[in-house]
Amino acid sequence: MSQSEGSRRPDLGTIIAALHDSEINGAVSWFYDGVWRVTLGDEASGVDASAVVVGPKEAAEWLRANAVRRFPHATLRSGFRGRRTTPNSMPKMNSIALMRSRHARRARS
Numbered sequence: 768m769s770q771s772e773g774s775r776r777p778d779l780g781t782i783i784a785a786l787h788d789s790e791i792n793g794a795v796s797w798f799y800d801g802v803w804r805v806t807l808g809d810e811a812s813g814v815d816a817s818a819v820v821v822g823p824k825e826a827a828e829w830l831r832a833n834a835v836r837r838f839p840h841a842t843l844r845s846g847f848r849g850r851r852t853t854p855n856s857m858p859k860m861n862s863i864a865l866m867r868s869r870h871a872r873r874a875r876s
Contacts, residue, residue: 779827782834789841791834795826805829807837 777785779795786793792809805826808815816833820826834843 776824777827777831779823779830782827782830785843786830786834789834789838789843791838791841793830793834795830807833 783793783795786807791807792812794806794809795803797803801821803820803822803826804817805820806814806817807830815837818829820829834841
């Protein structure tokens with residue numbers, strides 16, 4: 768990703784505000800050692816997906832990509848639909864978490 772492309776990406780706060788405004792539940796938590804956990808959904812309604820990432824930029828990109836993919840009819844700003852992100856373009860740890868999430872959702876059905 769080029770420097771100019773990265774600077775156009777919405778930051779974590781902007782993405783969280785947009786998810787909130789679109790009535791999409793989620794969470795971001797972190798530990799001092801650089802481990803960040805991101806979640807779409809909530810415990811009461813059901814977690815749609817979660818992942819462990821390594822920083823706020825990756826957390827923002829994961830939330831953006833997964834919200835666009837999982838909630839295509841949400842009123843997220845069009846700028847969030849920019850770059851197509853697939854499990855292959857995310858770090859391996861996120862791909863594994865994404866596949867576990869899909870498997871868990873199928874098992875509940």
